[in-house]
Amino acid sequence: MLNTVDLTLLEKKGIKPSEVQKQIDYFKQGFPWMKLDRAASIGNGIIHLSDADVDRYVKRFEEAKKTMSILKMVPASGAATRMFKSLFEHLSEAKPNKESSVFFDRLSEFAFAPELKKLLPEWSTEQEILENLLLSKGLDYGSLPKGLLSFHYYEDEVRTPLEEHLVEAVEYASDGKDAYLHFTVSPEHRSRFDALVTQVVPKLEKKFQVKFHISFSEQKPSTDTVAVDMDNNLFREADGSMLFRPAGHGALLENLNDLDADLIFIKNIDNVVPDKLKESTIVYKKALGGLLVEILDKIKVYTKLLEGEVSTSVLQEIQDFATTYLGILPGKAWDAHSQAEKLALFKMIFNRPTRICGVVKNTGEPGGGPFWCRDQEGNSTLQLVESAQVDMSNESQKAIFTESTHFNPVDLVCATKDVNGKSFDLLQYRDMSTGFITEKTKDGKKLKAQELPGLWNGAMAYWNTIFVEVPLDTFNPVKTVNDLLRPSHQN
Known part of the structure; x- marks a missing residue:
């Protein structure tokens, strides 16, 4: 199937031939559907913060950020077409x-x-x-990509989303002296992003008395996936070469894996507002960060406890903590496990990446939401699930999906290091069986394309996951040009 020219191209892109075979197998077999148990809701997988909770976690974050490295990651690759x-x-x-x-x-x-x-x-x-x-x-x-477009008008300037993200980062991705941001961009627009940063950063640094440390990365060629024809044979260009396609935002897991920080905030490029409306977003970003810091402290305590003798009562306490704050609900077979097996499971749980996902009330926006999903052992875990991952021909699964009360606005804060400060290899915590297959056309011919597990979906399937309700006014995407006419984008 693969000729010498194919093998040379694969080597150049950094893709193993075995990976191509795996992709072709997925085209032939399809991806398994997610098994929804029930929609997450307030008190059942989604945490609602009281005003007192918000205040407490904000203070916790403000104290923690003095000694922690914090970074904001913004996927900014896509064109605004x-x-x-x-x-x-x-x-x-x-x-x-x-x-x-x-x-x-x-x-x-x-x-x-x-x-x-x-x-x-x-x-x-x-x-x-x-x-x-x-x-x-x-x-x-x-x-052009959205990050470079003029979004908001001020009396003395016009700001792009990139600039709004910098201003926002001053408040929560900074220790008061330095602010760190990372943008993923497409190669053809990299020079424009560099030029914009060179133009605006000196002015912003002077205004906010903060030094910005801005880095960029591009989607790696090794994450591209092959395309096939409708008979699952490799789709070839007119010159006989294999056709590769970008594998969706799930490919950015590689970029995230290269970042080094104690806490990493992730937010979409178009979800920004003018200064007068930023307060709610900033407060809840800090609150989510403070809650994650508190959870990480608990993980350290329980990890230490698991090194010694663990009583039945402490084991139950650990189990309750895992269900409430780490999105793990043991199935019916749990009680049959020995104490040693249970302890081994919790040691594994406490030694993996952890994320808090802000979710907003579902107002009918297209996209995924928070659900309890069943794994092969019958346990339930919290996952963000897209409609494409659900078998809509199965009435019971469709009913569960449509019952979702909340929506994923891509509002994450992540901890990608273990209790000793060593970075996890994030590629080890994704579920490769949660990819997508879509139909496209090329030169008038139909083809099938494959996307890697979504960055906040299957790419984080084996992370500890906490859902927290955040205010709807923190979610202000720009999907069409006329969205910029909404009050949330007018100054």
Whole structure:
């Protein structure tokens, strides 16, 4: 199946031939469905923080960050093409649609309007405006990543999402002197990100009296996956070479694995707000961080206890802690295990990465949510699950999925080191059977593509997981250009 040219290409990309065979096997066999036990809810897998809890955890975080290294990771690779889908349709069809009509009615309210105005001193036709906004002859917004677009207008400046993330990081990804951020970007836009950082960082450092340490990484070629035709044979280009495709955000697990910090916050590039609305986000980021610090302290205590004799009462205490704070609910067979087997399990649980995921009330946004899922041993663990992972032809599974009360806004704080401060190899804690298969086209031909387990889904399947309800006003994504007209993005 693989010829000498294929093998040379694989070696260049850092992919083992055995990995290609595994991917082809998944194309043939498909990925198994997740086994949903029930939707997580408040008091049953999701923690609700009282005002007093929030205050306490914020103080805990403020104290801890003096001695801990903290980093903020922002996936910022994707182009904003889908954000302008309705405008591209207007441009290609030369006629308005519902969304483009709203866009033109409120054009002056967008933060990028002044930049566009410089290109078109006198507003011209709608077609000319769209060409200058979307295409390379103008601002080229149709191909740029969201992180580089003008999102928010201030009296003295216009800010991109990258800048808003820097400003936000001053409050919780900083010890008051230094702020550390890491952005994953696509190779073709790396120079633009570098240029923007060079332009804005001196001004922000002067304003906030904080030194920014900003790093970038790109999705590794070794994480690309092969494509196959509809008969599961390798899809080949016109020149006979294998077709590779980026494997989705799950490929960024490799990038996360390279980062070194005691606490790592993860947040999507487009989920930012102007300064006047940042307080709720900052408070809850600190609260989640403080709760995680407290949980990590408990893990250290219990890890030490497990080194000696453990009484029945202490074992029950450890089990209760694991269920409440680590997302582990033993199944019916648990009672049949010996004490030695139970202790071995808890030693394993306390020696793996831990994450807190902020979740918001479900308002109908497309995407995944928090669930209790059954493993092969009958135990239940907390997982973030996407609809594509659920067998919707199974009525009971579909019913559980639709009963979800909360949604995943990608609001995580992670601890990727063990009790001794040694970094885990995160690749060892993913479930490779939770990938995705999608249908695409290339040169008019149908193909099947494969995505690695999602970064906050299967890529973190064997992490300790805690869900905490966060306010809905901390979730302000920009999926379409007109989302920038919402009050949460207007200044």
